[in-house]
Amino acid sequence: TAATGCDTGMVPAPLLQLSESQRRAIVVDISGARLYVVEQTATGLSLLSDNYVSTGKRGPMKLREGDQRTPLGVYFITMRLDPRTLSDFYGAGALPINYPNEWDLRHGRTGHGIWVHGVPSSTYARTPRASDGCMALPNVNMRELLRLSSAGHTPVVIADELDWIDGHELSRRRNAFLAQFENWRKDWESLDFDRYARHYAADFSGEGYDIGSWLRHKKRVNRAKKYIAVEVEDLSVFAYPGESGMVLASFEQRYRSNNYSGVSRKRQYWRKDKTGNWRVVYEGTA
Numbered sequence: 645t646a647a648t649g650c651d652t653g654m655v656p657a658p659l660l661q662l663s664e665s666q667r668r669a670i671v672v673d674i675s676g677a678r679l680y681v682v683e684q685t686a687t688g689l690s691l692l693s694d695n696y697v698s699t700g701k702r703g704p705m706k707l708r709e710g711d712q713r714t715p716l717g718v719y720f721i722t723m724r725l726d727p728r729t730l731s732d733f734y735g736a737g738a739l740p741i742n743y744p745n746e747w748d749l750r751h752g753r754t755g756h757g758i759w760v761h762g763v764p765s766s767t768y769a770r771t772p773r774a775s776d777g778c779m780a781l782p783n784v785n786m787r788e789l790l791r792l793s794s795a796g797h798t799p800v801v802i803a804d805e806l807d808w809i810d811g812h813e814l815s816r817r818r819n820a821f822l823a824q825f826e827n828w829r830k831d832w833e834s835l836d837f838d839r840y841a842r843h844y845a846a847d848f849s850g851e852g853y854d855i856g857s858w859l860r861h862k863k864r865v866n867r868a869k870k871y872i873a874v875e876v877e878d879l880s881v882f883a884y885p886g887e888s889g890m891v892l893a894s895f896e897q898r899y900r901s902n903n904y905s906g907v908s909r910k911r912q913y914w915r916k917d918k919t920g921n922w923r924v925v926y927e928g929t930a
Contacts, residue, residue, distance in 0.1 A: 897910045
């Protein structure tokens with residue numbers, strides 16, 4: 645269902661679940677030249693601000709360095725850049741994001757230095773498509789964004805045309821995915837390798853593995869296990885812009901077994917297959 649950010653009770657469709665550590669999310673609608681800040685509250689997601697933003701000169705979907713396009717997908721702020729360390733071109737400051745992310749690298753996308761930043765002090769705002777791929781805000785909005793965001797926690801979701809849905813539909817989509825995610829966790833704990841393996845797509849890749857080498861590795865590891873316990877904390881889930889039927893899950897994984905225990909930050913990309921089931925197409929440490 646398409647709507648605008650002003651519609652009461654409507655929320656951005658990609659924000660299926662923010663984790664406990666993510667108080668807010670930044671959502672960019674390239675076609676509408678809007679940047680929204682959405683806040684997590686006790687009663688659900690709430691639109692905190694609605695700002696004008698300028699994006700890449702040649703539109704969405706960055707593929708290669710120098711193409712002057714803004715990427716589509718789910719990213720995270722990596723740091724905060726103090727305006728005193730930058731040229732006046734970047735105005736009130738900058739928030740770099742982790743482009744290229746794991747999905748971009750899998751598809752051979754190149755480039756770097758994609759930031760959310762301000763504008764020169766002599767300018768109030770740039771025209772809708774004026775950047776080399778970054779997202780440029782009026783300085784008054786950029787100052788507020790710097791205050792509201794957190795490096796390492798705040799996601800930046802970039803869509804070409806942003807869909808808005810009501811809370812009931814958001815819950816339905818979230819719960820449908822979480823049921824499959826919970827099955828993956830339980831099947832891993834079960835030590836039934838076939839049950840675990842069914843959650844991975846034929847075109848899976850991650851950290852140097854393809855589906856064959858991944859499953860051989862996991863089967864070899866499992867042979868030495870008397871038990872496995874997997875706890876998932878701080879889980880966020882995003883419907884991935886620019887990809888049909890794909891979800892990004894980011895979480896803290898607490899793993900225990902008879903011969904190894906560890907805590908890691910994981911990211912999984914899940915895609916719905918032709919049978920309507922979710923399968924993991926990428927898994928790795930964040």
